[in-house]
Amino acid sequence: MQFFKFKQSGVCIVITIKEIADMLGISTTTVNNVIHGKTNQVSQKTIEKVQKVIEEYEYVPNMNARNLAQNKSKIIGFAMKAKSEKYEKNALKDTFISELVGAVEKSLRISGYFLMIYISEDLKQIINYVSTWNVDGLILFGMIGDDCILLKSKVSKPMVFIDSYFSEEVMEYINVGLKDLQGGYDITRYLLDCGHRRIGFVADNCLGADKERFLGYKQALREQEIAYRDKDFFLITPGEKELEKCLKDLLEYTKGYTALFCVSDYYAVIIMNYLRDHGKRIPEDISIAGFDDNAYARIVRPSLTTIHQDVSQKGEIAVEKILKLVNGEDIEERIIILPTELIVRQSVKMLKK
Amino acid sequence: MQFFKFKQSGVCIVITIKEIADMLGISTTTVNNVIHGKTNQVSQKTIEKVQKVIEEYEYVPNMNARNLAQNKSKIIGFAMKAKSEKYEKNALKDTFISELVGAVEKSLRISGYFLMIYISEDLKQIINYVSTWNVDGLILFGMIGDDCILLKSKVSKPMVFIDSYFSEEVMEYINVGLKDLQGGYDITRYLLDCGHRRIGFVADNCLGADKERFLGYKQALREQEIAYRDKDFFLITPGEKELEKCLKDLLEYTKGYTALFCVSDYYAVIIMNYLRDHGKRIPEDISIAGFDDNAYARIVRPSLTTIHQDVSQKGEIAVEKILKLVNGEDIEERIIILPTELIVRQSVKMLKK
DNA sequence: TTGAAAGCGCTAACAC
DNA sequence: GTGTTAGCGCTTTCAA
Numbered sequence: 001m002q003f004f005k006f007k008q009s010g011v012c013i014v015i016t017i018k019e020i021a022d023m024l025g026i027s028t029t030t031v032n033n034v035i036h037g038k039t040n041q042v043s044q045k046t047i048e049k050v051q052k053v054i055e056e057y058e059y060v061p062n063m064n065a066r067n068l069a070q071n072k073s074k075i076i077g078f079a080m081k082a083k084s085e086k087y088e089k090n091a092l093k094d095t096f097i098s099e100l101v102g103a104v105e106k107s108l109r110i111s112g113y114f115l116m117i118y119i120s121e122d123l124k125q126i127i128n129y130v131s132t133w134n135v136d137g138l139i140l141f142g143m144i145g146d147d148c149i150l151l152k153s154k155v156s157k158p159m160v161f162i163d164s165y166f167s168e169e170v171m172e173y174i175n176v177g178l179k180d181l182q183g184g185y186d187i188t189r190y191l192l193d194c195g196h197r198r199i200g201f202v203a204d205n206c207l208g209a210d211k212e213r214f215l216g217y218k219q220a221l222r223e224q225e226i227a228y229r230d231k232d233f234f235l236i237t238p239g240e241k242e243l244e245k246c247l248k249d250l251l252e253y254t255k256g257y258t259a260l261f262c263v264s265d266y267y268a269v270i271i272m273n274y275l276r277d278h279g280k281r282i283p284e285d286i287s288i289a290g291f292d293d294n295a296y297a298r299i300v301r302p303s304l305t306t307i308h309q310d311v312s313q314k315g316e317i318a319v320e321k322i323l324k325l326v327n328g329e330d331i332e333e334r335i336i337i338l339p340t341e342l343i344v345r346q347s348v349k350m351l352k353k
Numbered sequence: 354m355q356f357f358k359f360k361q362s363g364v365c366i367v368i369t370i371k372e373i374a375d376m377l378g379i380s381t382t383t384v385n386n387v388i389h390g391k392t393n394q395v396s397q398k399t400i401e402k403v404q405k406v407i408e409e410y411e412y413v414p415n416m417n418a419r420n421l422a423q424n425k426s427k428i429i430g431f432a433m434k435a436k437s438e439k440y441e442k443n444a445l446k447d448t449f450i451s452e453l454v455g456a457v458e459k460s461l462r463i464s465g466y467f468l469m470i471y472i473s474e475d476l477k478q479i480i481n482y483v484s485t486w487n488v489d490g491l492i493l494f495g496m497i498g499d500d501c502i503l504l505k506s507k508v509s510k511p512m513v514f515i516d517s518y519f520s521e522e523v524m525e526y527i528n529v530g531l532k533d534l535q536g537g538y539d540i541t542r543y544l545l546d547c548g549h550r551r552i553g554f555v556a557d558n559c560l561g562a563d564k565e566r567f568l569g570y571k572q573a574l575r576e577q578e579i580a581y582r583d584k585d586f587f588l589i590t591p592g593e594k595e596l597e598k599c600l601k602d603l604l605e606y607t608k609g610y611t612a613l614f615c616v617s618d619y620y621a622v623i624i625m626n627y628l629r630d631h632g633k634r635i636p637e638d639i640s641i642a643g644f645d646d647n648a649y650a651r652i653v654r655p656s657l658t659t660i661h662q663d664v665s666q667k668g669e670i671a672v673e674k675i676l677k678l679v680n681g682e683d684i685e686e687r688i689i690i691l692p693t694e695l696i697v698r699q700s701v702k703m704l705k706k
Numbered sequence: 707t708t709g710a711a712a713g714c715g716c717t718a719a720c721a722c
Numbered sequence: 723g724t725g726t727t728a729g730c731g732c733t734t735t736c737a738a
Contacts, residue, residue: 014484016731027709032733043707060484064420065731068714073417090665092445092455093648102445105470114486116469117458131367131413133467269652295446299622301654312443369715380725385717396723418715421730 015057024049035061073134076108076322079118079126080141091119094266095294096311097141100162103315104139111323123147127154137322140164144207148173158325160318163209174325176318176336180209183307183340184216187289188261190305190342192224195351196259196287202234202250202271203263210263213291217261234260236267247274254286259348265290265297265306272300272347283349293343302346309340368410377402388414426487429461429675432471432479433494444472447619448647449664450494453515456668457492464676476500480507490675493517497560501526511678513671516562527678529671529689533562536660536693537569540642541614543658543695545577548704549612549640555587555603555624556616563616566644570614587613589620600627607639612701618643618650618659625653625700636702646696655699662693 017035021028026046033041034050042050053059067073078101082091092098105115113136118129127150130138137158143151145166151159152173161175191199201217203210218228234253236246250271254260262268268290272282280286282302290297293308317336324331370388374381379399386394387403395403406412420426431454435444445451458468466489471482480503483491490511493504498519504512505526514528544552554570556563567586574581587606589599603624607613615621621643629635635655643650646661670689677684 017733018731028732029710029734030708033708036733041707046707058481060481062421062487062731063485064417064426064487065714066733067417068415068421068716069731069733071714090452090455090459092451092458093448095446095448095451095648098445098448098451098455099443102443102451105445105472106443109472114469114471116467118467119458119462128411128413132416134415134417273652295448296649296652299626299649300652370717371715381716382718382726383724386724389717394723399723415715418730419717421732422715422717424730 013057014062015053015059016062017059020050020053020057020059023053026050035059067134071134073114073136074112075114075116075133075135076104076319076326077116077118077130077133077135077138078104078141079120079129079138081123081126081143081147082119082121095296096264096266096292099294099311100141100315103312104319107316107319111319113323123150127151130155130157137326139318139322142208158322160322160325162314162318165208165212172334174321174331174334176314176321176338178209178309178314178338179340180212181216181219183291183309184213184261185220186216186340186342187291187305187307188217188220189223190344191259191261191287191289191348192220192226194259194287194348196348197226198257199259199261200232200234200253200257201261201263202236202267204236204238204267206233213263243270247271251275251278251280254280257286258351259287259289261289261291263291265292265294265304268304268306268347269296269300272304283347287348289348297343297345300347305345305348306343307340308343310338313338366410367415368406368412369415370412373403373406373410373412376406379403388412420487424487425489426467427465428467428469428486428488429457429672429679430469430471430483430486430488430491431457431494432473432482432491434476434479434496434500435472435474448649449617449619449645452647452664453494453668456665457672460669460672464672466676476503480504483508483510490679492671492675495561511675513675513678515667515671518561518565525687527674527684527687529667529674529691531562531662531667531691532693533565534569534572536644536662537566537614538573539569539693539695540644540658540660541570541573542576543697544612544614544640544642544701545573545579547612547640547701549701550579551610551612553585553587553606553610553613554616555589555613555620557589557591557620559586566616596623600624604628604631604633607633610639611704612640612642614642614644616644618645618647618657621657621659621700622649622653625657636700640701642701650696650698653700658698658701659696660693661696663691666691 017028017031021031030042030046031050034047039047101117108115116133118126120126135157139160139162141162143161143164148161148164148166161173163177164175166173188199201214206214221228234250237243262271268288272288275286276282282288290304290306293306297304297306321331370381370384374384383395383399384403387400392400454470461468469486471479473479488510492513492515494515496514496517501514501517501519514526516530517528519526541552554567559567571581587603590596615624621641625635625641628639633639635641643657643659646659650657650659674684
């Protein structure tokens with residue numbers, strides 16, 4: 001039985017290859033060939049006939065069918081672990097994440113791929129997600145060593161990591177990272193050069209990139225023969241209430257310091273505003289330095305002295321790499337380390353020596 | 354021929370229903386029934402056997418196959434038009450958008466749906482996207498009247514609009530909106546109450562929500578019998594260079610005004626910083642008011658007097674509505690209008706009367 | 707230059 | 723309780 005669909009205004013019909021073939025009394029193979037531009041196999045006449053119908057009926061391929069048949073999708077997954085409370089609410093409220101995702105989205109779109117975001121605390125769910133959608137490739141943010149190993153062992157699809165650190169011996173990973181240690185060193189060095197001697201380090205963990213920044217901080221201290229004491233690491237806890245408590249503690253804590261190096265602008269800005277709202281003058285009473293140079297850094301007053309990184313570039317490179325892998329191309333540079341730059345603004349006071 | 358897959362460490366195998374059935378010497382229907390919890394049809398013994406294999410081999414359904422068979426997906430599309438230059442680069446750099454998308458992502462994730470973002474200047478591409486992925490539902494942001502009509506005529510899937518305005522007679526639309534006019538009125542009224550008489554309005558267009566805010570602005574002026582002149586509308590142009598030029602013009606323009614009502618905090622903050630960097634004191638030389646109460650509003654100094662809206666709530670409601678529609682449930686409230694609230698901070702000067 | 711047909715993995719109507 | 727089977731729309735091999 002032949003079944004023809006007729007174009008009607010106001011009614012939404014999706015036409016299939018088979019229907020086009022039936023309408024024209026030809027085979028699906030031929031229609032398919034025209035759709036895929038394998039026109040050397042098809043007569044000019046047929047091509048035109050088919051194209052006319054395609055246009056008129058606005059044929060659009062069914063991705064699910066295509067993917068099923070080809071065992072692939074046009075989807076690149078962007079997966080991240082929802083670190084505890086921090087991102088459980090709304091990961092994209094962190095401008096770092098949103099800029100990164102935005103850059104990835106845009107790059108993929110330009111290349112004809114689709115982005116699917118997947119956020120979960122549970123790595124197993126992320127792994128399931130990959131196979132359930134048969135994602136062509138995965139961009140992973142914020143994974144630490146063990147995660148990477150598990151992922152590598154469970155996922156056979158191409159993967160590109162962003163901001164991950166893993167041991168040297170497993171170099172088959174692809175990672176787009178940053179000179180985190182260098183950045184941590186540079187900003188601490190700057191604080192030291194400004195005459196600061198009591199410098200607190202603020203972070204919500206000591207893993208991955210944050211750990212590297214911390215190591216850079218310690219290295220700079222060491223060079224100036226300043227002893228690092230455990231209490232110089234101020235651990236902040238994400239999550240509404242916990243954060244509130246931390247900030248309160250911090251108010252007391254800062255009394256022993258002239259400067260604070262916050263591992264990210266995200267926290268630097270929160271802390272800066274909190275301290276100021278509680279009577280501290282910045283940078284007169286306490287200097288604040290950040291890391292990332294996010295959108296807030298320029299906007300807060302005093303504007304934030306920080307380490308700049310190009311977040312969009314991270315996303316773009318990650319996409320470039322993943323698409324190469326998806327297309328079976330070889331990747332020469334597997335570990336990309338982007339540079340950092342010290343941005344001196346107004347949140348750090350120059351102490352008299 | 355039977356084909357068994359064996360679980361091996363380090364190798365990633367995806368098992369199918371058919372394979373489970375073959376391994377156990379039962380039918381796919383039975384396996385399927387167990388997977389879908391239709392256990393009243395299956396003996397306890399079989400259930401256990403199947404569940405054991407599912408667990409051991411980590412069965413995960415193939416979405417493409419499932420979607421194809423069921424003629425649906427678990428995807429909700431979030432589509433927006435890339436307004437000219439503004440979002441072409443990275444839409445998520447606008448905190449309004451990223452918070453909205455983040456909230457949508459989170460709500461969908463909790464409900465077991467997947468989000469696919471689709472940004473395009475071209476509405477036709479958005480329409481194609483819907484059918485190519487057979488998206489279950491669409492959340493649309495930033496569409497104006499004509500867009501909505503076209504979408505309605507071309508897309509048969511459930512749709513929920515965010516921040517759209519359309520004429521009264523087409524009430525079958527679902528829209529999650531805001532008291533934009535009221536908000537525009539309130540903030541202008543506040544400026545007037547502070548003694549301002551020359552108030553400029555700044556926006557990059559005069560459509561949709563921005564238009565409503567503009568109408569609110571005009572209404573407040575009218576009430577105080579202040580004449581609105583065309584030149585009181587300062588049109589700003591997005592895009593790197595154009596924006597730069599606009600800001601320069603604005604510097605001159607502000608001479609005729611004591612206050613500026615910017616249609617969004619996004620612009621308010623940019624303008625505020627620019628003016629200050631060029632020697633204007635805020636609010637002494639010129640007062641600035643915004644709209645949205647985004648993350649920057651609290652952070653800039655002087656902090657921004659603005660109209661608050663709950664962006665995450667918009668996203669959450671949109672998801673709630675779209676899922677109801679997807680599930681064939683009835684929607685009682687089709688036009689949701691969220692409230693606004695005046696937030697007085699420090700960017701507006703109280704003039705002596 | 708064109709066509710027939712098998713198959714991707716899952717679902718669901720129907721039969722036993 | 724369990725099994726058979728036809729399809730979802732597209733791709734692709736092989737044959738004509």
